[in-house]
Amino acid sequence: MRILHTSDWHLGRSFHRESLLAGQAAFVDHLVETVRAERVDVVAVAGDVYDRALPPVDAVALLDDALARLRAAGARVVLISGNHDSALRLRFGSALFEAAGVHVRAAPDRSWEPVVVDDVAFYGIPYLEPELVRAAWELPDRSHTAAISYAMERVRASSARHRASVVLSHCFVTGGQASDSERDISVGGVAHVPLPAFDGVDYVALGHLHGRQRMSETVRYSGSPLAYSFSEAGQLKGSWLVALDPGAPAGSVVDVEFVTAPVPRPIGRLRGELEELLTLPGYDSFEDHWLHVTLTDAVRPKSAMDRLRARFPHTLALAFDPVGAAPAAQPxxxxxxxxxxxxxxxxxxxxxxxxxxxxxxxxxxxxxxxxxxxxxx
Structure with a gap:
């Protein structure tokens, strides 16, 4: 079985007021092509499908198009809600979608209800807000660890009846590296879930953190398909292609490969004095980038943004950090x-x-x- 693990599409998001819809549509094209070329059986989308609870209509239309095309390309889709999604809105029509091969898991109590494909059980654990499940699940404390542990205990009991199991989860696993573009999900200062909470299943497709990360050989973040903050400059974006063999003696996961996504416009950070940035040929390669520029001139240059955009037309953010500046003046x-x-x-x-x-x-x-x-x- 071949699984394509992706997450954090954030459909409808902008980047410093620049629309990303065309880039997100290009990513959908890339996903569909990958499903066909790699004969993907299941596309696992690990949450934050939309950027906000009430997404714009063009983002809804893009998701509708993506799901229809992924199914037409031959893949089943398992999708969970993230902390940016409205779980209630995302699961609208989910019973009908189920019959069509698109399986939405946005209700906490369906976390341990498997989607079974060729005796591989897929469990979708949506983003679990601890306060919302604490009373119903009689959790010992108000934490993400308690909520995930409760769900995983039931997943492990169910998965014993199947040859292999895959979990989708939207959370912050201890040791993960965050970016500036993720929304804080701390509860009383505790946002992390320890890696051993996911023991006992064959693969865990994580969402929430926007950089691809390997927490273990079988627990990974795919990261977002596009960069959503300048802190993600230099990150490689894409999806994990997971080959699963339920009959393999050494474990079901036999191969994991990263499939890179198209880059609609690269992002970068530049730092230096204005005249150097405007004249040195070493900066030629940044002229097509979305840029965050930090100027180090001792005296703040006049009309700095207009002058920068004459060479770097896609400069979006400007900061000043003067070298050798005098200490802050007294009040x-x-x-x-x-x-x-x-x-x-x-x-x-x-x-x-x-x-x-x-x-x-x-x-x-x-x-x-x-x-x-x-x-x-």
Whole structure:
């Protein structure tokens, strides 16, 4: 059996206000092609299908298209809800989907209800909010470990009746490396689930963390198909292709291969003085990237973003970290001082140099106009 493990599609997400829908559609095309080329039997989607509980209509349309095409390509689909999804909305129509070969597990009490394909049992454990299952499951404490352990105990009891078992779970396993784009799921400061909680099954397809990671040979994160923050620069995106042989004497998982996904636009981080970034040929390869740029000029350059975009048109974020900057100034007196003096001090502090004469005139005019409007009101 061949399983394609993917997760964290976050359909409907944008990247610094740039739409990612075209890139997500290209990833769906890639998935369908992989299913056909590799003769994939089951596509396992480990949560965060959408980016928010009420997704935009074009994201819903893309998921509808993806599921129909994956089934037409010959794969069954097992899909769970993540912490970004609305479990109730995602499982709408799931009984009908089940008959069509698309198996949605978004209700906690269905976590140990298997989807059986050729005597391989697939268990979908959706994102479990501990507070929502604590009373019903009589958990000993309000933690992700308690919730996952309860579900896995029942999964192991059920999986004993099958030749092999696969678990999908959306959680933070201890030792995983987070990115800036994941939503915090801490409960009382405890977000992690220990790796041994997943003992006793043949493969665990994890979702939630956006970088691909191998927690063990048989417990892995596929990561997100696209980069959703600049902290993911340099990450290889894609899915795990898992070959499973229930009759293998040394364990059912016989091979795991990473299938890389297409990159609609690479992302990167640049750091340096503005003139160097604008002139050095070593930065040519970044001209088509979405960029986060940190300028180290001692004095903050004027019109920095416009000048950067002349060479790097896809610059999305700009930060300043001046090298050799003077220590932060001591607090200054504000009470009783003219507004213009306070504002000009602020400009000097932020920029590292005083406002130009025309800027000072404009600032004084704005303050005066504001005062007049306030008086007339």
């Amino acid at each position: 200054v007196r504000l009470s009783g001082r003219p507004e213009a003096e306070v504002a000009l001090d602020f400009v000097r502090e932020v920029r590292g140099e005083p406002a130009a004469p025309d800027e000072e005139d404009l600032l004084r005019q704005a303050i005066e106009a504001s005062r007049v409007k306030e008086t007339m009101a």
